[in-house]
Amino acid sequence: MxxxxxxxxxxxxxxxxxxxxxxxxxxxxxxxxxxxxxxxxxxxxxxxxxxxxxxxxxxxxxxxxxxxxxxxxxxxxxxxxxxxxxxxxxxxxxxxxxxxxxxxxxxxxxxxxxxxxxxxxxxxxxxxxxxxxxxxxxxxxxxxxxxxxxxxxxxxxxxxxxxxxxxxxxxxxxxxxxxxxxxxxxxxxxxxxxxxxxxxxxxxxxxxxxxxxxxxxxxxxxxxGYPGRPAHAAAAVAVMARAPEPGLAKTRLAPALGLRGAARAQRRFTQRTLQTACAAAVGPVTLWCAPDASHRFFRALRRAHAVACDNQCAGDIGARMQQAFAHHFAHATDPLLLTGTDCPLLAPGHLQAAVRALAQHDVVLVPAEDGGYVLIGMRRMVPQVFEGIDWSTPQVMAQTRERLRQSGVSWLEMETLWDVDEPADWWRLQTLLQR
Structure with a gap:
């Protein structure tokens, strides 16, 4: 009607x-x-x-x-x-x-x-x-x-x-x-x-x-004093995602949601992140899939959003992110933004602002409250940022800063956001949306 x-x-x-x-x-x-x-x-x-x-x-x-x-x-x-x-x-x-x-x-x-x-x-x-x-x-x-x-x-x-x-x-x-x-x-x-x-x-x-x-x-x-309209800029976007299988996805949310509920949350987070990346319209979007792109969920997303899908490699998150950047810069010269699916607060405006930042800096980061980061963008390959990092610890962002200093590149850190990893994060998100 x-x-x-x-x-x-x-x-x-x-x-x-x-x-x-x-x-x-x-x-x-x-x-x-x-x-x-x-x-x-x-x-x-x-x-x-x-x-x-x-x-x-x-x-x-x-x-x-x-x-x-x-x-x-x-x-x-x-x-x-x-x-x-x-x-x-x-x-x-x-x-x-x-x-x-x-x-x-x-x-x-x-x-x-x-x-x-x-x-x-x-x-x-x-x-x-x-x-x-x-x-x-x-x-x-x-x-x-x-x-x-x-x-x-x-x-x-x-x-x-x-x-x-x-x-x-x-x-x-x-x-x-x-x-x-x-x-x-x-x-x-x-x-x-x-x-x-x-x-x-x-x-x-x-x-x-x-x-x-x-x-x-x-x-x-x-x-x-109107701020004016930000200039348009372009970059590719990589979204790192895991298939929403019970027992394999967002397991730290299981105490609050159960294994199936945690998998459903992973499904929603992935869909929302992909919608955000497409809405930002800064450039082509690729979904990097784990365990691989053949999962029915990823096939459905590819059809619904007309995005490319590729397989994540084996190894830790650093190796998988490095794979995405190396693959991109082997075939393109425009910047690349990479994000996971754990931050429902990530908005198209963040992606657009990150692309604009890369006009002045080699690397842009959106830090996370837990000591990691929500998004990383590069206008050229800087492999050192993925080397020797204690992934999934509160030291990730600090160690990344040190690698950037050692590499002699310029970087910008945007406003800190927070991921949804633990039950407390889940309830924090519900409180935000019900305010």
């Missing part, structure tokens, strides 16, 4: 509060709405949380316009609702939207209330709502909604760094006046409180005035 409403939420590094926001939308999903989360390259727990709590998760270039267009693409819903991650909908929001559209409106927005104690915020929200009624212009904080067919006919949001909501409103206004719903959405006041209420008010009014006077979005983005 086609959803009547598609909620598109652009996010980037919203991990600390995203689960709460997405769980608040569960009743709408139960009533048939589709929830699409569009990640702009997060490097925190955003991706893992969204995968667990949304109907669809999409990776897009950073920037609300590009992200919202990506989320809307392919939808067959009657209406699209563009919702910021820090904005809460009122009860029955989908019914209010449906009534407005059934009354003949092509688009609309809600009144907004800003969550914060500063008295000036009451003035800000009143002026926002009044200005919107008078001008027919809506902002993203007001949860803009639109008929999907109208949105598509206008070509979606303009691909600009700032003022994408104002620009689209101006074009929608030619179709018709917006439905200005008096029911309020509640948006976070963190932007005002972080930078100072009066300073933020002044900046926003200056930006809006400059926009109407013809100043371009790139200039306004620099004034606003």
């Amino acid at each position: 086609t959803a009547s409403l598609c909620i598109v939420m652009p996010v980037c590094n919203e991990g600390s509060t995203l689960a709460l926001r997405l769980r608040a939308l569960a009743p709408l999903r139960e009533r048939g709405a589709e929830l699409v989360v569009v990640d702009g390259g997060s490097t925190d727990g955003t991706w893992a949380t969204a995968v667990a709590l949304a109907d669809r998760v999409v990776l897009a270039p950073r920037g609300r316009a590009a992200q919202m267009n990506a989320g809307a693409r392919g939808s067959t819903a009657d209406a699209l609702l563009f919702l910021h991650a820090d904005t809460q909908l009122p009860a029955g929001a989908e019914l209010l939207i449906a009534r407005a559209l059934q009354a003949g409106r092509a688009w609309g927005r809600f009144d907004v209330r800003i969550d914060g104690r500063h008295a000036a915020l009451r003035l800000v929200e009143r002026l926002m709502n009044l200005r919107s009624r008078l001008t027919g212009i809506a902002t993203g904080d007001q949860a803009l909604f639109v008929r999907r067919t109208v949105f598509e006919s206008l070509g979606g949001f303009a691909d600009i760094a700032l003022m994408e909501d104002v620009e689209l409103s101006a074009r929608l206004r030619r179709v018709g006046r917006p439905a200005c719903l008096q029911t309020q959405v509640v948006t976070s006041g963190r932007r005002w409180e972080k930078h100072g209420v009066w300073r933020t008010i002044g900046l926003m009014w200056c930006l809006r005035a400059a926009w109407f006077l013809g100043v371009g979005a790139p200039v306004l983005a620099r004034w606003y």
Whole structure:
């Protein structure tokens, strides 16, 4: 059945509060709405949380316009609702939207209330709502909604760094006046409180005035301090995976999950890692399989994701990783990223950031809390990093650093993540996803 409403939420590094926001939308999903989360390259727990709590998760270039267009693409819903991650909908929001559209409106927005104690915020929200009624212009904080067919006919949001909501409103206004719903959405006041209420008010009014006077979005983005869109870079990706056989996979989780449960966890972790690698779209993905690529699970993944599969060699994890790097650099000159399947927090944004780091460094690493590492990337072969390492011990990262120093190469360490190896790690993951 086609959803009547598609909620598109652009996010980037919203991990600390995203689960709460997405769980608040569960009743709408139960009533048939589709929830699409569009990640702009997060490097925190955003991706893992969204995968667990949304109907669809999409990776897009950073920037609300590009992200919202990506989320809307392919939808067959009657209406699209563009919702910021820090904005809460009122009860029955989908019914209010449906009534407005059934009354003949092509688009609309809600009144907004800003969550914060500063008295000036009451003035800000009143002026926002009044200005919107008078001008027919809506902002993203007001949860803009639109008929999907109208949105598509206008070509979606303009691909600009700032003022994408104002620009689209101006074009929608030619179709018709917006439905200005008096029911309020509640948006976070963190932007005002972080930078100072009066300073933020002044900046926003200056930006809006400059926009109407013809100043371009790139200039306004620099004034606003918008970080810009990271440059695209390319690399191949190798995923080291073990077949999900009871008694042979994730056995340290068996005290909590049992042998079959641990194998099922291995299956899910492998599927999620492969989805992450493919979503990052940095380059071709190869699944390095143990005991070999003939296992039915790996054959299914190869068909589902159109990835290459190869057999891991015998030996310790160092020998197997060295095999993957040696094989790659014997046939290619682009960088290679290599990761296992034990870190559900690894996101496409991490892979993209790692590739960008390799433009300046020979090696990039994502350390793990247990003293190892989640990911290693190289732009040229550095075999010493796999030699003389006490694998599966807390000394792995420290010994790897020493090998890198001895080799005279430059390297970058990204933010530390954590693997799911022990029952405590498993419960930590469950707590994160239920937050």
